[in-house]
Amino acid sequence: MANKKEMTVPLLPLRGLLVYPTMVLHLDVGREKSVQALERAMIDEHLIFLATQKDAGIDTPEEDDIYHIGTLSKVKQMLKLPNGTIRVLVEGLSRGEIISLMDQEEFATVKVEVFDDPDTKDLEEEALMRSLLDYFEQYIKLSKKVSAETYATISDIEEPGRMADLIASHLPLKMKDKQDILETFNVKDRLNKLISVINNEKEVLNLEKKIGQRVKRSMERTQKEYYLREQMKAIQKELGDKEGKTGEVSTLKDKIEEAGMPDSVKETALKELDRFEKIPASSAESAVIRNYIEWLISLPWTKSTEDQLDLKRSEEILNEDHYGLDKVKERVLEYLSVQKLTQSLKGPILCLVGPPGVGKTSLARSVARSLNRHFVRVSLGGVRDESEIRGHRRTYVGAMPGRIIQGMKKAGTINPVFLLDEIDKMSSDFRGDPSAAMLEVLDPEQNHNFSDHYIEEPYDLSKVMFIATANNLSTIPGPLLDRMEIITIAGYTELEKLHIAKEHLLNKQMKEHGLSKSNLQLRDDALLKLIRMYTREAGVRSLERQIATICRKSARIIVSEEQSKIVLTEKKLEDFLGKPKFRYGQAEFEDQVGVATGLAYTAFGGDILSIEVSVNPGKGKLILTGKLGDVMKESAQAAFSYIRSRAGELKIDPEFNEKNDIHIHVPEGAVPKDGPSAGITMATALVSALTGRAVRREVGMTGEITLRGRVLPIGGLKEKSLSAHRAGLKTIIVPKENEKDLDDIPESVREELNYILVSHLDEVLKHALVGE
Template sequence: MAKPKEYNVPLLPLRGLLVYPTMVLHLDVGREKSVQALEKAMVDDHYIFLTTQKDISLDEPAEEDLYSMGTFTKVKQMLKLPNGTIRVLVEGLKRAEVVEFLSDTDYFSVSVQTFDDDESKDAELQALMRTMLDYFEQYIKMSKKISAETYASVTDIEEPGRMADIISSHLPLKLKEKQTILETLDVKERINRVIDIIHNEKEVLNLEKKIGQRVKKSMERTQKEYYLREQMKAIQKELGDKEGKTGEVAELTEKIEKAEMPEHVLKTALKELDRYEKVPSSSAESAVIRNYLEWLISLPWTQATEDDLDIHKAEKILHEDHYGLEKVKERVLEYLAVQKLTNSLKGPILCLAGPPGVGKTSLARSIATSLNRHFVRVSLGGVRDESEIRGHRRTYVGAMPGRVIQGMKKAGTINPVFLLDEIDKMSNDFRGDPSAAMLEVLDPEQNHSFSDHYIEETYDLSKVMFIATANNLSTIPGPLRDRMEIITIAGYTELEKLHIAKDHLLPKQVKEHGLSKGVLQIRDEAITKIIRYYTREAGVRSLERQLATICRKTAKIIVSGTKKKVIVTEKSVEEFLGKTIFRYGQAELENQVGVATGLAYTTVGGDTLQIEVSLAPGKGKLVLTGKLGDVMKESAQAAFSYIRSKAGELNIDENFHEKHDIHIHVPEGAVPKDGPSAGITIATALVSALTGIPIRREVGMTGEITLRGRVLPIGGLKEKSLSAHRAGLTKIICPKDNEKDIDDIPESVREDLTFVLVSHVDEVLKHALVDGVNNEGN
C-alpha cells in the first residue's frame, strides 16, 4: 500500500449516503454549512472530503456525529437549482481518514490522509476475485434487480479493490455495512467481506423465493375458489336459485354470531358450517348438517330472564291461583328467599306427588309466574326409549335431540321452570332405560354439563328449576327418586273443594262457555251436594266436569230464551246432573259381623275397602278372593296364623281351622288390590266372624300385623284419613308409630275424626268390636 498523503480540505457531511472511490454520482446539497463547504472547494482546487453522519436525523452534526473514514473526492460540476438547493456531480478518488478538525464555524475544514489500494496481484487474490464475480453473477440471476450490463461492466475492472467497491455499491446493504467495507483498507479482507455478504444475500433470496412460491400457490388456490364460486353463483342465478347456498351460508353465519354460543360450541358450529358449504345441496348430509346448525342456533346459551325476587308478590300469586297446598307454597317461597340472599342458588328439583286432579301441573305453572320465568312442560308418560331423553345420534336424516333439549329450545331461556310431567309413567325395554338417562338431568352436580347425543356439545341445565309430577312414587326407581325433593299433595277436603269450585273452577267454566258473570249462580249447598253425590276423588277433575255440564245446560237455557238467569240450588242439582251417582259415605248403616272397613292408599288418593269374612263347614281351607296381590295374601295368612295362636285368649274354638273353611273377600273384584296395610283389618274381620261379635260401623282401620300381634306403621295416613272423612267414618285406628303424621292432616278433618293409636292387635279389637275383646277373654 502506498504511503498516505495529507490534504487540508472542506468537509461535506452526507445523510443516508456513502460514496466509494471511483464512483461518480450526483448529490443535492441544501444545508448552509454544506453549501459553504462546496463553494470553498470550488474556489480552491475542487477537492472535498465526503463522510457520512452516524445519525441521519441530525441537521447540525458535530465532530463526534461523523465517521472519521470517508472518501476524498473531486467536484466535477455544480449547479444551483431554483429552490436554493445545489446539485453537484462528484467523483470519488481515494479512501481518506480525518487526521484533525481545523475549523467548524462556517463549514467543517479538516486535515485528511488518503490511502491507495495495493494493486499487486497474487494467485490467492486472483481466486478471490473469481469467486466474488461468480457469486455476484449468481446473485444477479436470482435477484433480477441488477442488469446484465452492470455485470459486464464489473468484469472489465482489473483492480481488485475497485471491483469489491463497485460490487458492494450494487448490493442492498445497510449504511453501517457499507461503512465497514469503506473502512477495510486491506483488499483481500475487503473481498472476503463482500463474498460473505453476497452469500448471505443469496440465502435471503432463496428464502424469499420459497415464501413467494407458497404465497403464489395460496393465492392461486384462493383465486380458483373465488372463480368457481362466482361461476356457481352465475349458474344458480340462471337456474332461478337467487343466491343458492352462498346466501344460506351468509345467513347462517350471521345467526351463529348472534347466538352468543360458548367458545367450544361456536368452534363446532363454524366447522359444521364449513362442511355444509362444501356438501352439495342434493346430498342427504346437507339436510342433516343444516338441521343440526338450526338447533345450535335456536338453543338458548346465555339468554336468561331476571328472577322477580319479591316474596310478597310471589305469595300473593300462589294464593290467588291455588287454595290450600300450604307446604308447596312455603317451599317455593323458601327458594325465593334463599335466592334473594345468595343470588347463586342452583335450581331445585321438586317432585309433586299425589293423585290426579289435585293441581300439580297448574301449580308448576303458577310457580313460573311467581318467579317471572318462562314455563315449559314435557310429558314423560309412555316414554320407554332412552333416546327420547338423550336424543338420537346424527347418523340418519330423522335424528332429533331429546325432549330435554327440545324443551329448552321451546323455553328460549337457560333458566325456565321445566315441568317433567308424569315422571312415574316412564318404562323401559330393549331400547334402554329413560329413567337412567334422567339421572344426569336431575343431578345438580352433573347437569351443568348435560350431554345430548344429537347436540354432542355439553349444555348447562344447572339454572333450570325442574319440577316433576307423579301419581305413584313406588314406580320411580330409587336412584331417580333420591335426586328429587318429594312434596306430597294428598288431596282436598270437602271444604277445600268447595272453595276451589267457587273461586277457580266455576269462574273458569263460565268464561269458557261464553256466559256472563251474573247469568249463572250455583249455591254453596248445591256445590257441596255435587262434591258428595256426583264425585268421588282426591282431586277436582270430576267436579270441574260436573260444573261444565251445568254451564252447558245453562248456555242452552239462555240461548233458547227460556230464562235470562239460572240459579242452581241443592234441590235443582238433579235437574242438571241427573240422579246421584254415589252414596255419600261408605260407612255401613249398621254394625255387622265379619265386615271390617279398611283404609287404602291408591294412585288416585285414599280409599275405603270393605273386607268380608264368611265361615262354612269344612276342613280349614283358607280362600282369598277379590284380585288380591301377594302382599295382601301374606297379610291374610299372617292374621290367620296369629288368630290360631291366640284362639283361646280370644274365646275362639281352638280347633276352628279343622271345622270351618274360611273365605276372605274384598269386594270390587275387578280392581287389583295390594299393599302392606290391611293386616289388622283382616284380623278384625276374622275375629268378628269367628266370635260372632259385630264390628263398629263408624270405625276405619289401617296397619300391618306381625305373627306376634304387633301393629307396624304404614304410609299415606293423610290420604287415608281424607277418604275416611269422605266416607263418613268418625274413628280411625292406626299404628302408634304414625302419630307424627297426624299433624299433616287438615285441621277441618282432624276435628271430625277420632284417632286411636295402637301398637298391638288386642287394642285394635278393643276399639273395633262392639263388646270389645281383650286378652283376658272379656
C-alpha cells in the same frame, strides 16, 4: 503499495451517498456552500473532494461530522435546474484522506492525501479476482438486480482495485459498510472483504427466496380461495341467494359471541363454525353442524330472571291460585326466605305425590308465578328410552338433545321452574333406563355440569327448581326417590272442594263458556250435592267436568232464549246432570254378620273396601275371590291361622276348619286389590261370620295383623280418613303406632271421625263387633 500525493481542493459533503473511484454518477447539489465549492472547482482544475456525512440530517457539517476518508473526483458537467439546485456529473478518481480542513466563509477546502492503487498484480490477487467474479455471478443470478451487460463489463476489467470498487458500487450495502470498503486501501484486503460481503448477501438472498416462495404459495392459495369465494357469491347471487353461506357464517358468529357461553363451549362452537364454513352447503354434514351450532346458540347460558323475594306477595299468589295444600306453600316460602338471606341457593328438588286431579301440575305453575320465574313442563309418562333424557349422539341420523335440554331451550333462562310430570310412569327396556339418567339431573351435587349426548358440553342445571309429580311412590326407583323431597297431597275434604268449586272452578268454566254471574248462579246446596252424589274422587277433576256440563247446558238455554238467568238449586241439579251417580255415604244401612268395612289406599286416593265372609258346610277349604294380590291373600291366611289358634277364647268351635268351607270375597272382583292393611278387617269379618256377631255398620278399620294378633302400622292414613269421611263412617280403628299421623288429617275431618287406636286384634273385636 499505493502511490501517495497531497493537494488542496474544495470539499463537497455528501448526504446518504458515497462515490467510489472510477464511479460516474449524477449529484443534485442545493446547499449554498456546496454550490460555491462546485463553482470554485470549475474555475480550477475541475477537481473536488467528496466526503460522506456521518449524519445526513446536519445542514452545516463540521470537521467531525464527516468521514475523513473520501474520493477525489472530477466535475464533468454542471447544470442549473429551475428549482435552484445544480445537477452535476462527477467521476471518482482516487481515494483520499483529509489531513486538514479549512472552513472559509463561502466554502470549505481540504488538504488531502491521495492514494492510487498500484498498477501491478500478483497471483494471489488474480485468484481473489476470479473468486470474487464467481461469487458476484452467483449473486447476480439470485438478485437479478444487476444486468448481464454490467457483469460482462466488470469481468473485462484487469485492475483488481478498480474491479473491487465497481462491484462494491453495485451491492445494496449500508452506508457504514460502503465506507468500510472505501477506507480499505489494501487491494487484497478489499477483495477479501467483498468476497465475505457477497457471500453473506447470497445467504440473505437464498433465505429471501425461500420466504418469497412460501409467501407466494400462501398468496396463491389465498387468491385462489378469494377467487373461488367470489365465484360462489356470483353463483349464489344468480340463484337468488344474496348472502349465501358467507353471510350465514357471519350471522352465526355474531350470535355465538352474544350467547354468553362459557369459554370452553364458545371454543367448540367456533371450531364447529369453522368446519361449517369449509364444508359445501350441499353436504349432509353441513346441516348437522348448523343444527348443532344453533342448539348451542339457543340455549340459555347466562340469562336468568330475578326472583321476587317478597314473601307476602308470593303467599298471596299461592293462596289465590290454590286452596289448602299448606305443606307445599310452606316449603316454597321457606325456600324464598333462605334465598333472601343467602342470595344464592341451589334449586330444591320437590316431588308432589298424590292422586290425579288434586292440582299437582297447576300448583307447580303457581310456584313459578310466585317466584317470578319462567315455567316449563316435560311429561315423562311412557318414556322408556334413556336418550329421551340424555339425547342422541350426533352420529345418528335425526339426532336431537334430550327432553331436559329441550326444556331449558323452551324456558329461555337458566333458573326456571321445571316440572317433571308423571315421574312414576317411566319404564325401561333394551334402550336403557331413563330413571337412571334422571339421577344426574336430580342430584344437586352433580347437575351443575349435566352432560347431554347431543350437546356434549357440560350444562349447569343447579339453578333450576325441579318439581316432580307422581301418583304412586312404589314405582319410583329408590335411588331416584332419595334425591327428591317428598310432599304428599292426599286429596280434599268436602269443605275444601266446596270452596275450590266456588272460588276457582265455577269462575273458570263460566269464563270459558261465555257466562257471567248475571247469567248463572249455583247455590251451595247444589254444589254440595254435586260433590257428594255426582263425583267420588280425591281431586277435583271430575267436579270441574260436571261444572263444565252445567255451564254448557245453561249456555244452550240462554242462547235459545228460554231463560235469561239460571239459579241452580239442589232440586234442579237432576234436570242438568241426570240421576245421581253415587250414593252419599257407602256405610251399610244396618249391622251385618260377616261383613266388615276396610279402608284402602290407591293411586287415586283413599277408598273403602267391604270384605264379606260366608261359612258353609264343607271340608275346611279357604276360598279367596275378588282378584286379590299375594299380600292380601297372605293377610287372609294370617287372620285364619290366628282365629284357629284363639278359637276357644273367641267361643268358636275348635274344629270349624274341618267341618266348614270358608269363602272370603272382596266385591268389585274385576279391580286388582293388594296391600297389607286389610289384615284386621279380614280377621274381624271372619270372627263375625264364625260367631254370628254382627259388625258395627259405622265402623271402618285399617291395619296389618300378625300370627299373634298384633296390629302393625300402615301408610296413607290421611287418604283413608278422607275416604271414610266421604263414605259417612263415624268411627275408624287404626294401629296405635299411627297416632303420629293424626296431625296430618284436616281438622274438619278429625272433628267428625272418632279414632280408636289399637295394638291387638282383641281391642279391634271389642269395638267392631256388636255385643260382648
